[in-house]
Amino acid sequence: MKKNWWKILSLILLIYTIIGGLLFKVPRLPILNETIRNLYFHVCMWFGMMLLYIVSFVYSVKYLLGFQYQNDIKASNFAKVGSWFGILGYLTGIIWVSVTWTTQQGQTLATVLKEPKLIGAAIALLIYGAYFVLRGSFTDIDKRARISAVYNIFAFVMLFPSIWIIPRLVGSLHPGAPGSDSGNPALNRNDLDENMRMVFYPAVIGWTLLGVWIATLKIRLQILKDKKILN
Amino acid sequence: MIKIAKRLRLLALGIFLSLSSFAQEQTEMADVMRSNGKIYVVVAVCLTVLIGLFIYVFLIDRKISKIEKES
Numbered sequence: 001m002k003k004n005w006w007k008i009l010s011l012i013l014l015i016y017t018i019i020g021g022l023l024f025k026v027p028r029l030p031i032l033n034e035t036i037r038n039l040y041f042h043v044c045m046w047f048g049m050m051l052l053y054i055v056s057f058v059y060s061v062k063y064l065l066g067f068q069y070q071n072d073i074k075a076s077n078f079a080k081v082g083s084w085f086g087i088l089g090y091l092t093g094i095i096w097v098s099v100t101w102t103t104q105q106g107q108t109l110a111t112v113l114k115e116p117k118l119i120g121a122a123i124a125l126l127i128y129g130a131y132f133v134l135r136g137s138f139t140d141i142d143k144r145a146r147i148s149a150v151y152n153i154f155a156f157v158m159l160f161p162s163i164w165i166i167p168r169l170v171g172s173l174h175p176g177a178p179g180s181d182s183g184n185p186a187l188n189r190n191d192l193d194e195n196m197r198m199v200f201y202p203a204v205i206g207w208t209l210l211g212v213w214i215a216t217l218k219i220r221l222q223i224l225k226d227k228k229i230l231n
Numbered sequence: 232m233i234k235i236a237k238r239l240r241l242l243a244l245g246i247f248l249s250l251s252s253f254a255q256e257q258t259e260m261a262d263v264m265r266s267n268g269k270i271y272v273v274v275a276v277c278l279t280v281l282i283g284l285f286i287y288v289f290l291i292d293r294k295i296s297k298i299e300k301e302s
Binding site for chain 1: 257258259260261270273274277278281282285288289291292295298299302
């Protein structure tokens, strides 16, 4: 039980997120209205994805340093859960977009979905999708681990131009683009309301811990399955 | 002179009107749900889903621990 404190912390933080996220004061903004509360859920998915991908990247590097099969299992499962978070972030983003970006000048969802941020996010997720396809195409375990570790490093590096840099160079409706006169809305002190930060940061930690928990479950299952290979 | 005074008065009226209309422009929020308490229902539903999912994950966790001990 002593080792499980962070799982309980995750539950407590997420309970706080839902209560605080739905009830606490948020700034009254036109167009956004109450949907500003999506920050605690939609943005946290991307943060969780990013953190899980970082962990996956670290394990891939570790694998290449020592060629221990366990590190390959860890890298692939963290990437899997990270991709789940990314897909959830994308889907929640579409829901949010459909009520906030399409209201003013008669745009349709199809026109606003041609957004640099959305295209970049889709590219990033597809690159990770190719990582799983690549893994699946090997029958030799060592070869699979080695090549997919190298590919995972490439995929991680590709995250930066596709979701962080390019959408910020070109105009985008998404916060953080040059047209929206804000830097990083989630991290910049001036861009996020004081009250919202009180819920947002715990929410990020809570969702990420949940992702880590699920990833560890998957890793333990895989290790049990591959017991013969590991010993 | 009278003309200028008239214009000033009109200007003052204009400013006053625009200010008052600006103050009335309230951004729409879910105030109704808050006033009749229905937002708490949403919170309760979300919490039930969240806690239910956590119990499920916890049970899976325990099951894996058991198998780990056995093997």
